[in-house]
Amino acid sequence: MTAIDYARDDQGIVTLTMDMPGQAVNTMTQAFRDAYREAVERIEQEREKIIGVILTSNKPTFFAGGDLKGLLAANDAAALFARAEATKATMRRLEKLGKPVVAAINGAALGGGFELGLACHARFAINDGGLQLGLPETTLGLIPGAGGIVRLVCMLGLEAAMPLVLDGVVLGAERALELKLLNGLARDEDELLAEARSWILDNPDASQPWDRKGFRIPGSTPDAAAPLAWLRTAPTLLMKKHRLRYPALEAAMSAAVEGAAVDFDTASRIESRYLAKVAVGGVAKNMIRTLFFQMNEIKARKSRPEGIPDASFARIGVLGAGLMGRGIAQVAAQRGISVVLKDVSREQAEKAKSQIQSGLERQVEKGRLSADRISAALALIKPTGSPSDLAGSELIIEAVFEDRDLKRSVTQEAEPYLAHGGIFASNTSTLPITGLAQASASPANYVGLHFFSPVDRMPLVEIIKGATTSAETLARAYDFVRQINKTPIVVNDSRGFFTSRVFGTFTREAGAMLAEGVDPAAIENAAIWAGMPAGPLAVMDETSLALAWSVRLQTIADLQAAGKSAPAHPHWAVVDRMVNGLKRPGRAGGRGFYEYPAGGKKRIWPGLREHFPPSSAQIPLEELSDRFLFIQAIEAVRCLEEKIIESSRDANIGAVLGIGYPRWTGGPLQYIDMIGPKPFALRASELATKYGDRFHPPRMLVQMADGDGRFCA
Missing domain, CATH: 1.10.1040.50 (N-(1-d-carboxylethyl)-l-norvaline Dehydrogenase; domain 2)
Structure with a gap:
């Protein structure tokens, strides 16, 4: 099996279908680089029989990015520079073939995958609502190293491109289309390939703007590559924000600014040098190991007890409508879970719901949420002062003040209303769960769920196993945390737990x-x-x-x-x-x-x-x-x-x-x-x-x- 399937149709259109053997996603391994180079060499040999090239994928995603295992092991900057330059040389050969090359993006294209797309003359993508495009390398201590910085600067201009690179912004299909990083959207794979073919037929002499005579980077002038005010302030603001702790950010900005002052191929070499420098550094290896590999272990549920069926929750109760209780109710409702929000009185709970609504409306004003989504979430929150309204809750979370007697009281009041097999959780940040579980009639069903403030923005939940917490309760708590799109860690009981x-x-x-x-x-x-x-x-x-x-x-x-x-x-x-x-x-x-x-x-x-x-x-x-x-x-x-x-x-x-x-x-x-x-x-x-x-x-x-x-x- 090969990493890239090569097919030429009767019209002379070659379709390169990426499909890395034995991998769930396509990545920039040596096997892929070899297959990509061989495909380009064959295209060059058959050039007179070809009218265009489509690059697509047989995986659910288009391309996942760089080979992070290889980068984690890389310690030779010179070898890494040579490897990056070799990959870019292959990309340039296809880019300068003199035939139209189109990326048919059928799923997520991040990092090196998006860079493969940027090296094509046009890009079309399936608009399924979950499409992700972008260059998130800086979030792992790296910089784009397959021409991503250089091409984005050429396409958008220095000032507009930098936030996408420095912040590792991941774009949806509509936003990418607005920025003209995509040429069009398709409903399904058939339409995607049809649009790619149509574009090839309509643009037989396609070339990249930066390969045409007289090209100038958007926003540049004969005197400067970007507005002088931005050039003067951007480095200072970056240093102030990140305190020089993130070498990749400084490297990305340097590669962009220096590259904007020279020709495309020289800029590409500059980018490769900065990639090699940061990739062998300790910060990149720290971030890759933890924020990619260890995070993926958590996503793979390594800390969840094995052999217990998955659980999902349709109805929960939250005790205490203060800052933490409101936050828990909000994030659960936004994930489609019905929430009973109980406080000492219905009036207090109603006030809390109004505060939730105000916070969500501010998100609508900032364009982060749609009005219909907040209406749907608010409809799922029932404020009450009566414990009987908790009846049927599959999970009840108490989020009251850090007072042992108060927690005992609300636990004993609310627990009888749990659904059969339901579990009870405390949001305590310090009090040992084993002691709090003594107030429960079913200590095996009692667990700690430590949320962090503000709940809607903080991604972590600390799950605490008490001495009596059953494996089934722990597994169900883990499933709830994943259901509300938070990252769980599991810790054993002690005063203060881990965090x-x-x-x-x-x-x-x-x-x-x-x-x-x-x-x-x-x-x-x-x-x-x-x-x-x-x-x-x-x-x-x-x-x-x-x-x-x-x-x-x-x-x-x-x-x-x-x-x-x-x-x-x-x-x-x-x-x-x-x-x-x-x-x-x-x-x-x-x-x-x-x-x-x-x-x-x-x-x-x-x-x-x-x-x-x-x-x-x-x-x-x-x-x-x-x-x-x-x-x-x-x-x-x-x-x-x-x-x-x-x-x-x-x-x-x-x-x-x-x-x-x-x-x-x-x-x-x-x-x-x-x-x-x-x-x-x-x-x-x-x-x-x-x-x-x-x-x-x-x-x-x-x-x-x-x-x-x-x-x-």
Whole structure:
């Protein structure tokens, strides 16, 4: 079998049908590159008998992109550059054949697949509503390396092309047609091929615009490749947004700008050089391993118990119509699930539904949703104050305040209304599920579902197995999370589970820094420089210092009841002083580490430096950033060591998607592997000497370092 089927009809139209043997999708492997080159050589030999070429696929998708396994193993930049240049040379031979070449795109064409299409003179696609086109390479730490940057710039202009490349935008069929990246849409495969044939017959002398005399990039002038205002500001804005942590973004912009100043083939070589440079780097390998391979393992349900039939949910109940309850109700309804939203009164629940409606209407105003879709979702939400309205729910999720007695009360009130075989879940972020399950009449049917705020935008759900949670309950909870289009990770029970435990080290380290005399602005800047989405002081304000103190008191009480003591940490003295001494409970209370002036931008409270005076000798920014990244990675190892989390896959994805651990690291365990367990352990010991025992490398890390092992295969 060959990767490309070659067929010439009586009219002289050659159809190249991509169909990689033994693969579910077509990818840019060496076998494909060889087959593609051989097909082009045959076309050249039969040139006088050919009037045009159609490139299509026999897979459900057109082409999935690059060979990421090969790129993950690639460490020779020169060899990678040569390989990219060889592939591009084949594409150029077909592009400059002097015969019309058309891509008949029957399914998703991403990365290298979309680049194959861009190298054709025209592109037609089936408009099935789910078509995806684009260059998402930067989301995996790479750049388009088969001419995608160069051709998009030639087609759209530098300024218009850059967002598609830098942000890895995936386009639907209609949007691609608007941008003139497609020449037309078809209803089915027969119409698709008919349109391709028609275009060939109508355009016998087809050529690419950039191969015609006098071609100029759209938006360019004799003096500049793009508006000068954009050329001056775009690099600065990119650096400000990504803090130089993502080499692929800088490389993509450099390849585009430099390429726009030279001829097409020189621009193509520039692109290849930048691809080779970033592809062999640590950041690309981190992101590929975690955000592609480990994410695909989760999509393949590696953490779901085996042998249990799949479940789907038609009706659920949500207890508590606050921020989290509203979010859970909204995302479930938007996936077609009927939701009973219960609060202490129907009036409170109705108010919550109105807030959901307002939020959805804002999405309509921004063009992200259609009005009919929000109407359909809202029709599925029933607000109530009566527990009997929960009758028949296949799943009930409590999302009330983090108070054990309150959770016990609402569980016992609502649980009798579950449908036969239904399951009950708590949205707690810290309280152990095993303890909460004691309030249930069926502890085997009790599970934790930890959503993240804002629920409609955060992609992760942490599923917590209590000591009594059955495998069937866990599997059904997993199926529900997938049904609402969220990414599940599975963790075992403990206080704080995985994500809250790891994230807690981030905020506590900020408190320790403040107590040490680190300037508050330096704390915030160091976290953002490391790649965290927000500064820890701002995060603590948003999540409520008062709530953190309440959880701390509950933890102390629980541990005392068990004959244990809560671990000390300099952070808690800071929180105690803020909440109880200075009466600054966080943003909800109007004042915390930050001030929130009406109608103005929030700013660090000037009094913070008075009550926590900065020392004269400040710690370098890089060392502060190290402390944030290392302390979270060390806690992730502890969770793995204690079997709170059972796979590096769930640890990395959970940290990146749930708590914003920087994507460039690939997650905390992949970050350790990038540095190397041995040098990481040595650096952790240095930090422990300077800042405290919390940085001491755990036993598992020491063993990994001594054995030259890795956390991620």
